[in-house]
Amino acid sequence: MLNLKKVAEISQGECLGSCSGQVKYLLTDSRKLTLPEQVLFFAIPGKYHNGHAYIPALIKKGVSQFVVSELPEKQWLEKADFVKVHDVISALQSVAAWWRSYFSLPVIGVTGSNGKTIVKEWIAQSLGDTVRMTRTPGSYNSQIGVPLSVWMLSDGAQFGLFEAGISFPGEMEKLQTIIKPTIGLFTNLGDAHQENFSSFTQKLEEKLKLFKNADVVIYRNEGDWVSEKIEAYCTERKKFTWSFKEEADVEAQLDDGVLKVQYANQKLSLSIPFSDKASVENLMHTITLLCYLGYDSDFIYRAVAKIRAVPMRLEQKSGRAHNTIINDSYNSDLGSLSNALDFLEQQKQHPRKVLVLSDIFQSGYAKENLYKEVSVLVNAHKPDLMLGVGKDLMPYRELFHLESHFFKSTTELIAALGDFDLTDTTILLKGSRAFHFEEVDKILEEKTHRTVLEVNLNALTHNLNYFKSLLKPDADIIVMVKAFSYGSGSHEIANILQYHRVAYLAVAFADEGVDLRARGIDLPIMVMNPHISDFDSLVRYRLEPVVFDYGMLSSLGKYLVQQGERRFSVHLKLNTGMNRSGFNPSDIDNLIDELKKQPAMYVQTAFSHLASSDEPMHDKFTHDQARVYNTMCKKLELAFDRNIKKHLLNSAGIERFREYQFDYVRLGIGLYGISVADADLKQVGRLRTSIAQIRDVMPGETVGYGRSGEVENPKKIATIPIGYADGFRRILSNGRGKVFISGNLYPVIGNVCMDMTMIDITGANVEVGDEVVIFGPELPIEEVAGWLETIPYEVLTSVAARVKRIYVKD
Numbered sequence: 169m170l171n172l173k174k175v176a177e178i179s180q181g182e183c184l185g186s187c188s189g190q191v192k193y194l195l196t197d198s199r200k201l202t203l204p205e206q207v208l209f210f211a212i213p214g215k216y217h218n219g220h221a222y223i224p225a226l227i228k229k230g231v232s233q234f235v236v237s238e239l240p241e242k243q244w245l246e247k248a249d250f251v252k253v254h255d256v257i258s259a260l261q262s263v264a265a266w267w268r269s270y271f272s273l274p275v276i277g278v279t280g281s282n283g284k285t286i287v288k289e290w291i292a293q294s295l296g297d298t299v300r301m302t303r304t305p306g307s308y309n310s311q312i313g314v315p316l317s318v319w320m321l322s323d324g325a326q327f328g329l330f331e332a333g334i335s336f337p338g339e340m341e342k343l344q345t346i347i348k349p350t351i352g353l354f355t356n357l358g359d360a361h362q363e364n365f366s367s368f369t370q371k372l373e374e375k376l377k378l379f380k381n382a383d384v385v386i387y388r389n390e391g392d393w394v395s396e397k398i399e400a401y402c403t404e405r406k407k408f409t410w411s412f413k414e415e416a417d418v419e420a421q422l423d424d425g426v427l428k429v430q431y432a433n434q435k436l437s438l439s440i441p442f443s444d445k446a447s448v449e450n451l452m453h454t455i456t457l458l459c460y461l462g463y464d465s466d467f468i469y470r471a472v473a474k475i476r477a478v479p480m481r482l483e484q485k486s487g488r489a490h491n492t493i494i495n496d497s498y499n500s501d502l503g504s505l506s507n508a509l510d511f512l513e514q515q516k517q518h519p520r521k522v523l524v525l526s527d528i529f530q531s532g533y534a535k536e537n538l539y540k541e542v543s544v545l546v547n548a549h550k551p552d553l554m555l556g557v558g559k560d561l562m563p564y565r566e567l568f569h570l571e572s573h574f575f576k577s578t579t580e581l582i583a584a585l586g587d588f589d590l591t592d593t594t595i596l597l598k599g600s601r602a603f604h605f606e607e608v609d610k611i612l613e614e615k616t617h618r619t620v621l622e623v624n625l626n627a628l629t630h631n632l633n634y635f636k637s638l639l640k641p642d643a644d645i646i647v648m649v650k651a652f653s654y655g656s657g658s659h660e661i662a663n664i665l666q667y668h669r670v671a672y673l674a675v676a677f678a679d680e681g682v683d684l685r686a687r688g689i690d691l692p693i694m695v696m697n698p699h700i701s702d703f704d705s706l707v708r709y710r711l712e713p714v715v716f717d718y719g720m721l722s723s724l725g726k727y728l729v730q731q732g733e734r735r736f737s738v739h740l741k742l743n744t745g746m747n748r749s750g751f752n753p754s755d756i757d758n759l760i761d762e763l764k765k766q767p768a769m770y771v772q773t774a775f776s777h778l779a780s781s782d783e784p785m786h787d788k789f790t791h792d793q794a795r796v797y798n799t800m801c802k803k804l805e806l807a808f809d810r811n812i813k814k815h816l817l818n819s820a821g822i823e824r825f826r827e828y829q830f831d832y833v834r835l836g837i838g839l840y841g842i843s844v845a846d847a848d849l850k851q852v853g854r855l856r857t858s859i860a861q862i863r864d865v866m867p868g869e870t871v872g873y874g875r876s877g878e879v880e881n882p883k884k885i886a887t888i889p890i891g892y893a894d895g896f897r898r899i900l901s902n903g904r905g906k907v908f909i910s911g912n913l914y915p916v917i918g919n920v921c922m923d924m925t926m927i928d929i930t931g932a933n934v935e936v937g938d939e940v941v942i943f944g945p946e947l948p949i950e951e952v953a954g955w956l957e958t959i960p961y962e963v964l965t966s967v968a969a970r971v972k973r974i975y976v977k978d
Contacts, residue, residue: 170263172233175208176251178266179235179259185249189233194260194319196312198222199667200510202548204230210260211236212312216633219256223248235259257311264315264346271321275328276457277349279340279378281358281371283450284309284331290454291329293601294471297529301327305503307978309333314343320503324534332378335361337370340377351460352379354387355453357394369397376401386456388449389414410456418456422448429468431459438472451475476601482511484660484975487595487612492517494596497605500528502541508598509549511977514667515594516688517659520552522590524581524608526599527558535560543567551596553588557581557603578603582611619857619890621967622944625664625977627850631839632668634847635822643829646815648836649684650676650696659687660975666691671832678702681711694739703727707736712772716741716749721762728768737772742800744776744793756800760807773813773832774801782820782844790821794828820844842950842960853964854944855895855971859909859936861887862929871926872918876902883917883930888940891923895966896942897956900925905955908941909934 172187192206198219201207209231211219223240232248237256239245253259276291278284285307292303302325304317309331317330332343357372365371372394379385385402389395389409399407410418421428427448429436440451451472458468482496492515496508505528512521523546528538539561546554547569554572556565562574573588575581578599585608595612599605636645647670649662662673662684674694675681681693682705698706698713700723706713707728715721715738728736740759743750751759763771776797780786797816805812814830819838821828823845841851865885871877888907890896896905898920905920906913907927917928927940943949949960956963 170267172208172249172251175235175259175263179251179253179262181235181251181253181259183249183251184239184245187249187251189249191233194263194316195231196260196316198226200506201226201229201231202506202509203544204232207231208233208235210234210256212256212260213237216636258342260312260315261342261346264318265348267321268318268346268348271325271328273325273328274351275330275347275349276351276353277344277347277378277382278329278331278353278355279333279375280355281360283355283446283453284333286447286450287353287355287453288329288331290450290475291457293474293476294454294458295327296471296474299326300324300533301329303329303501304331305501305507307331307333308503311339311342314346317503318346322533322537324537334374336364337374340374344378344380347378349378349382350384351457352382352385353453353457354379354385354398356388356449372397379405384408384460386410386453386460388452389416408456408460410452418452418459420452420455427451429455434459434465436465436468438469440472474601482508482977484977485613485972487590489591489593489612491590491592491612492594493609493612494594495605495609497526497597497599497601497603497609500526500598500600502528502533502538502545505542505598506545508596509545509551512551512594512596513549514663516663516666516690518592518594518687520593522553522555522588522593522595523551524555524595524597524599524605525557525561526578526603526605527560529600529602536564539564539567543569546570552593555581555588557599578605578607582608585611618860619855619894620972620974622854622856623660623973623975624850624852624854625975627841627852628661628664628839629668630850631841631852632665632670632835634849635819635833635835635838638822638826639833640826640829642831644671644832646670646672646674646694646832646834647839648674648834650674650680659684659689660973662687662689662691674834678705678711678713681705682709685709685711692737698724700724707731707733712737712739714739714741716751718762721759721766725766725769728766731768733768735770736768738769739772740774740804742774742776742797744796744800745789746777746779746793748777750776753796753800756803760804764807771804771808771812773815774804775815775832775834778816778818778821778825781818781824790825794825823847837961837964840960840964851943851945851949853949853967855942855967856944857888857890857940857942859886859934859938859940860889860924862934862936863887870918872901873921874919877918877926881930883928884932885917886914886927886929886934886940888925888927889923890942891921891925893922894968894971895963896920896925897966899956903928905952906947908944908947909938913947 170191172189173183176183190206191208193203195201195207195209196212209226211223211234220236220238223234224244227244227247234248235251235253235256237253239252278288288304302321308317310333314332321328330347332347334340382405384406386408387398389411391414409416410420412420418431427438427440455468458471484494487493554568554570556572556574557578559576565574597605597608647665649658666689672692672694674696676696678695678698681695684693693711695711695713741750743752778790778793781790801814815832815834816828816830817825817833819836822833840853841849843849863885865871865879865883867880869879871885892898900916901919903915905916914927914929916925918926941947943952949963953960953963
């Protein structure tokens with residue numbers, strides 16, 4: 169086992185302390201700590217967070233070993249051991265490269281612009297339990313993810329399978345020294361991250377560096393410049409190719425859903441469940457690798473039959489028993505189990521947590537060692553109940569020190585589900601593909617109609633980090649989660665914001681704050697529109713009200729005194745030109761007098777709203793507002809002889825008026841992907857439904873209420889289960905609105921109904937059940953807002969509560 173002195177030697181660092189401790193686990197994210205013993209934390213300084221800031225908290229939790237580039241204060245230096253290095257990420261990579269050097273086994277390294285993760289997962293599905301394999305969990309293919317993946321190699325592993333992704337020149341050389349693939353697989357060359365490379369040629373050359381010492385490189389021979397470049401690279405190593413049209417080791421032909429493959433003296437004819445080019449290409453990469461490894465046609469037939477679409481993301485949704493379902497059953501290995509358990513632990517909306525776990529087939533560990541490691545992970549996260557499924561898992565039931573029940577099969581589990589009270593729980597489904605946990609998911613999930621609002625938590629995190637990157641070091645973020653978090657779901661969004669350590673949440677009404685408290689949210693919560701009837705809830709749930717007029721000031725002050733409060737936080741709303749609510753500049757002297765009469769109140773912040781921060785034509789007015797606001801705040805601070813924290817900027821203001829950041833900024837619509845600066849934000853919400861019915865309509869007939877959808881030529885009409893009761897407004901009738909189906913926009917025909925809408929799909933090759941996107945990355949919400957003559961805020965908040973929300977996370 170590795171010790172800290174050896175880490176110092178490997179990373180060419182300086183050891184401070186005894187440095188005699190053993191290292192078993194590597195940690196780069198302080199929020200994912202589960203086992204403080206034998207953990208080595210790498211304090212990585214990043215664009216949005218600096219790992220060094222979390223050292224004191226980790227020491228308090230029992231972590232005693234750190235790799236740092238800057239030493240902490242003396243009081244912490246004396247309580248732990250440190251290795252000081254020049255570059256923490258380089259140190260992490262050096263440790264992983266050292267670990268890799270101890271293993272002599274076949275290692276497959278996958279790179280390319282697209283398809284890396286799917287090809288990796290399909291290879292793992294194909295090989296199944298025939299080999300013990302350690303592979304990259306999820307898409308851990310970065311400068312940090314790769315070393316963490318390779319660290320998972322164990323003595324029982326027979327194969328390694330790792331993917332490598334790069335964004336800049338020079339990165340692949342570092343990953344090559346860690347992965348050291350013996351077999352290289354190149355998927356394709358595309359546009360991803362092209363902005364960081366001088367040419368496609370440079371990007372290709374950088375990616376090929378992964379295969380520097382590989383025995384063979386597997387790739388598609390298209391007879392183009394990419395193929396020629398790879399062939400030239402392979403002068404000192406073997407190449408193994410496949411192609412649809414060129415001479416290759418493995419030659420293929422696609423004919424009406426049947427994939428015909430010829431290799432050496434073997435011929436295969438495979439019926440495949442997809443026809444899109446990307447999936448076929450990914451499948452051929454997988455088959456070609458199996459051919460290179462020497463598997464016969466019978467094995468390949470069975471392997472292809474195992475392959476299933478890879479959703480590539482965790483899904484969170486409401487269950488039927490007032491519970492939450494987290495479905496993460498597209499793969500199961502130690503790395504993805506650890507990530508899923510971390511996500512389960514973040515959930516605070518229910519008092520109990522349940523883990524449903526199957527046998528793990530693709531781990532790289534012998535069974536006894538594997539389930540020892542599994543039990544360590546599960547016991548550390550302490551779910552309230554574990555339901556284990558599978559014959560491999562059952563003999564190790566005694567290792568799990570919690571309430572647990574075990575079943576030989578998913579069928580047995582389903583038959584016994586009624587024996588367990590799963591009400592008000594968060595349930596994690598973590599199973600290998602062979603266990604078909606989607607059947608469990610169907611039983612547990614809340615039944616709703618086919619219209620769904622997908623909320624992408626990765627996109628939300630990306631947007632949050634973008635706005636954080638605009639802030640000066642001493643400014644923090646208040647996030648608006650009012651109006652059901654702009655239609656996206658309050659407690660689910662609040663939960664991930666709490667995980668990412670924002671300073672405050674802000675809701676419109678007190679009952680929204682009460683609900684967040686009931687769901688386990690303990691961040692400070694500001695209530696923008698309190699009412700006198702809310703006072704009891706404000707005090708009981710420690711919600712911080714905004715005071716915007718004298719009536720509220722007086723009534724709340726009296727109530728707080730009656731309750732014996734001595735320092736209850738409130739927030740002052742100042743009117744600087746919005747003229748919606750708040751104290752006017754002329755009120756400031758009287759306001760100070762009244763505040764001094766309130767012994768139970770503590771003014772936490774004073775803030776104002778900008779009226780037109782998104783419109784350059786009103787910039788002079790915005791500067792005038794800021795000037796008035798500054799003047800009012802200075803008077804308050806002078807009167808109370810202390811600094812009062814301030815916030816003025818909304819989402820648009822954060823991007824356009826950085827000079828007015830003060831202590832906090834308020835992030836709202838920007839979190840969901842709306843930027844006035846054309847920043848690279850991700851659209852968080854994706855409203856989708858599906859085609860319920862298709863019919864032919866003849867000339868002279870009409871479509872919908874009022875017969876407004878007149879048909880002059882033969883048309884094909886699709887009915888979709890969404891209407892104005894779901895937020896698809898009636899103004900989108902008669903061609904004004906459009907939807908996105910299979911790469912194209914199709915217009916609404918006739919009037920939008922309450923629960924259904926008709927779409928003109930004449931000439932389209934679509935079928936019942938095909939996905940229909942109302943808004944999302946394919947159809948930007950700004951464009952939909954334009955058809956409605958409104959703003960994206962209204963589109964988001966108009967999605968009805970009856971529309972099911974699903975939260976997805978890569």
